[in-house]
Structure formats: structure tokens, C-alpha cells
Amino acid sequence: MTADARDGDDEIKGFGAASIVACPNGPLLVRGDVELLDGDGHPVPRTRPTIALCRCGASAVKPFCDGTHKLMRFRTEE
Amino acid sequence: MPAPRGPASAALTEYLRLEDHGTTRLDDDALHNEVSAAVAASPDILTDDDLQLALFLMYELHYTGIDGVRDELEWSSSLIAARGELERGFEAGLRDAVTMPELPLPIAEQVAEALFELTAPTPGPSLARYIAKNATREQLHEFLIQRSIYTLKEADPDTWMIPRLRGRAKAALIEIQTDEYGGGRQERIHANLYARTMRGAGLDDSYGAYLDLVPAITLASLNITTMFGLHRRLRGASVGHLAAFEMTSSLPSRMIAEGFRRNGYGDQVTDYFDEHVEADAVHEQIAARDLAGGLVEAQPELLADVMFGAAACLTIDGRAADHIRSRWEAGETSLRHAFTLEAA
Numbered sequence: 001m002t003a004d005a006r007d008g009d010d011e012i013k014g015f016g017a018a019s020i021v022a023c024p025n026g027p028l029l030v031r032g033d034v035e036l037l038d039g040d041g042h043p044v045p046r047t048r049p050t051i052a053l054c055r056c057g058a059s060a061v062k063p064f065c066d067g068t069h070k071l072m073r074f075r076t077e078e
Numbered sequence: 079m080p081a082p083r084g085p086a087s088a089a090l091t092e093y094l095r096l097e098d099h100g101t102t103r104l105d106d107d108a109l110h111n112e113v114s115a116a117v118a119a120s121p122d123i124l125t126d127d128d129l130q131l132a133l134f135l136m137y138e139l140h141y142t143g144i145d146g147v148r149d150e151l152e153w154s155s156s157l158i159a160a161r162g163e164l165e166r167g168f169e170a171g172l173r174d175a176v177t178m179p180e181l182p183l184p185i186a187e188q189v190a191e192a193l194f195e196l197t198a199p200t201p202g203p204s205l206a207r208y209i210a211k212n213a214t215r216e217q218l219h220e221f222l223i224q225r226s227i228y229t230l231k232e233a234d235p236d237t238w239m240i241p242r243l244r245g246r247a248k249a250a251l252i253e254i255q256t257d258e259y260g261g262g263r264q265e266r267i268h269a270n271l272y273a274r275t276m277r278g279a280g281l282d283d284s285y286g287a288y289l290d291l292v293p294a295i296t297l298a299s300l301n302i303t304t305m306f307g308l309h310r311r312l313r314g315a316s317v318g319h320l321a322a323f324e325m326t327s328s329l330p331s332r333m334i335a336e337g338f339r340r341n342g343y344g345d346q347v348t349d350y351f352d353e354h355v356e357a358d359a360v361h362e363q364i365a366a367r368d369l370a371g372g373l374v375e376a377q378p379e380l381l382a383d384v385m386f387g388a389a390a391c392l393t394i395d396g397r398a399a400d401h402i403r404s405r406w407e408a409g410e411t412s413l414r415h416a417f418t419l420e421a422a
Contacts, residue, residue, distance in 0.1 A: 023363050024187065025194070048257055052360045060332065065359040067328030070199055 015049045025076050027052035027065035036063070079144065080135070080289045084128025086116035090135055090160070094147045106156035113160045117167035124171050124394065127414075129164060130297040134289075136161045137304045141231060142285065165305055172302065176389045184378035186371025193318075193366045193388055197325040205399035206330035208406065209337035218341060219419055220412050221334075222276055223288045224402060228300045229272040230285050233258035235300070236320050238307030246372030247317065254324070254361050254369070268357075271350040278346035280419050291413040295398045302394050306387060314380030317373050318387025321365040326392070327358035 018032035030036075030051050036044040044063060054062050055076070056069035079095065082088035089112035093105075113132065120126045138144050139152040151157060182192035209221065233255055243251060260266025273283035282288070306316035335351035370388075374381045402412040411417065 021363075023367070024191075026363055027359065029360065029363055048357065048360065049261065050253060050257070050360055050364070052356075052363060061356055064356050066332060066355045067359045067362070070194070071329065 025074060026069055027055050080131065083131050084116065086113045087128050087132040090132045094151065109156060110160050113163050117163055123167050124175060124298050125294045127294040130294040130301060133164045133168065133301045134297045137301065140308065141234065168301065168305060172390050176386060176393045179385050179389055181381055181385060184374045184381050186367055186375050189371040189374045190366035193321050193325060193370060196388055197322050197392065199329055203403065205403045206333040208403050210333035213337050215341050217406055218338060219279060219281060220417060222279055222281055223417065224292055224296050224412065226276060226288060227292055227296055230269055232269040232272060235303035235307040239313060239316050242310050242313045243373065245376055247369050247376065250364050250368030250372055253364055257357055257361065271353060275347050275350040279343065291415060291417055293401065293414055295401050299394050299398045302390060312383065314373065314383030315387030315390065317370050318384035319391040321370045322388035322391035324358050324361040324365045328355050331355045331358065
């Protein structure tokens, strides 16, 4: 963990090169330094180094995933 | 030292106590014989109060210990031998109780898909739905007490796996455990968030405060995780267990948080559950694909144990949850004795 990762209250920064894993039938798993903004350009607080972003549209904690895609049987293929 | 629940736990607590005072020569054979006889006579070791308590106490010596019991006893050959009898019985009972799922091909994505299939949310009654809609404050206290046995040491049993894994599976486990331990920030350690929840509900957050109240199946739910974690032979089962645990957490955590809010509890109490909605939606992806899938790709011979561990988690935690819900629906306590919170 870099020094600046401990700054602030809950927010974490400084985790190296960004990568996104498109999980089949699931969320987008985001790692590394990515600026996460809402529609108005305001930063969305990030409390963990690896986050899962909703891809099915049904999460109650958007933009994050809460597992609801499993209830909808959301499919990313076909 | 908790109250014994039968001959094996009585022999064990006596053994630990004598060793503490150093007054009497320890009768190693008596302990071994009591434990062997109790294992042989048990109709269902998974719900056997005497045996699950004995195993729980033996395992405590590997965690933070038991007040008044010498640290050296962790590696007492007599205790390890008696523990072996219990573990053989427990593992045989588990393999008997668990229905093995069909095995996927030993390819990470196929393993992940099979695990998601196995752990898919089911409609119908569940403990989390009951909590969301019906649980009273008293029942919520009971729920926090039941969960405290594992959750006040959340993630610890899985940490045993770290030195036993390599490569992609190891990196995945570290990624999950880092989050479980709050990224190294004490106040964000999940076990500490849970302690805060307990205090917020007026409960004692010291470990084992309510041990005498919890039934065998609740102890079994921790014991299975510890057994899988402590035995390198069972590392596949340990990985499968953690995957299934993470994969059945997000959606129920949301419902549980709802139940606490419905009863007027604030953030101090609900933070733990809210945190798990988001955290475990991340963990389940890593656990299924990289941890379980990565392990099976590296060591295909562990595939059956990974699936066994996942199914065993669902069986035991399912029985523990059904126990609580069925008692509540019958208007009874889910604990061994009714519990009433003293008014502050």
C-alpha cells in the first residue's frame, strides 16, 4: 500500500495501473487508479481498492454492484 | 471455561483445568477414550452439542487461546490425538450429509459458473427474509449472538490457507483478506465492525461472552471452517467453502440491514451489514474465478474438494439458518436458553 492510500477517512487512492475485468453474467471489476465520477462530475467515494460496478442496472447501491444481477439471471452473452 | 455439554466436553474441560493447576497427573487415556466413545455413539455429530463444543475449545487454542489454559497445550500430543478422533468423525459426518454437485471441467470460468449455479439465490422462506420482514428486537439480539461466534473472528480461519496456496489463487485470497482486514485500518476490520454492531445493540462484544447460549450447529459452522483451514489436505475444501460463503452474502446482508433499520437501529448497528452488500459483491467474483477457478486450473486434482467445500458450507450454514428461523416461527428462542438484554 502506498503512503497516500492511508490518507483521508475511508477513501483509498494510489493503487497502480488500472484494469477492468468484465465478469461474465456479472459486474465490471475495477482495479487500480481510476477516477470514479457521478453524472455531474463529482467524485464517488471509493472505500476499497477493488470495486465492482453494476452492469445489469438493477443494483440498489449504484454505481456499485450488490449482487442483484443473480436474482434477475442477468446474462452478458447471447 | 464454558459449561460442559456431555462426557467429551466434560473430560476436555477437566483436562484443561488440571493442566492449568498442575496438581494432578493428566490422564491422557481418559480424555482419548471419552472422546472416541462419544464420537462413536453420536447419532449426528453436526448437531452434537458435546462434540461441537469440545472441538470448538480445542480449536480455540490455535486462535487467541482460553483464559487460564497454558499456551503450550496448543501442541499437546494428547489433545491433538483426541482432536483427530473428533475431526475424523466430523469430516465423515459432513461427507455423509453433503450432496456432491456435478463436477465442472477444471477450467476457471467453468468452475466459477458451477459455483454460481450451486449458490444461486432461491425463492421462498429464508432467515434473511424473516429478519427483513418479521424479526423482533429480541430476535435480532439472538441473531447477533449466534453470528458472533464466527464473525468476531471473521476471516481468521481462512487466513490459514495463505501459505498453502500459490500463484493466482494466493493473490486472490490476499485481495479478499486485505478487504476483510480493512486494508490494515483497525476500525475497518470486519470483525471490529461487527463488534461495533454488537455494542450498538447493547450486547457484550468480548469473544465467547455468549458461548454457553449458542447451539451445536452454530459452533459447527465455525468448526468446519477451522478444520478446513488447519489441514493442508483440505485446502481445496477451504477454498470452496470461502467461495460459497462470499457468494451467499451480498443479497442476505441487504435484507438483514433492512430488518435492523425497521427496528429503529442506526448506522452503528447497520454499517457492518451495509459494508457486506458492496464488499461481498466484489469478493464473490474474485473467490469464484481467481481463487477457486485459479486453484483448480493449477491443481485439477482438487476440483472435487473445492466443490465439496462449497456444498458443505451451504449445508451447514443452511442448517444453522433453518434452525434459527424454525425456532422463531414456533415462537421459541433459537438459543440454548432464552436471553434477555438487561435494561441499561
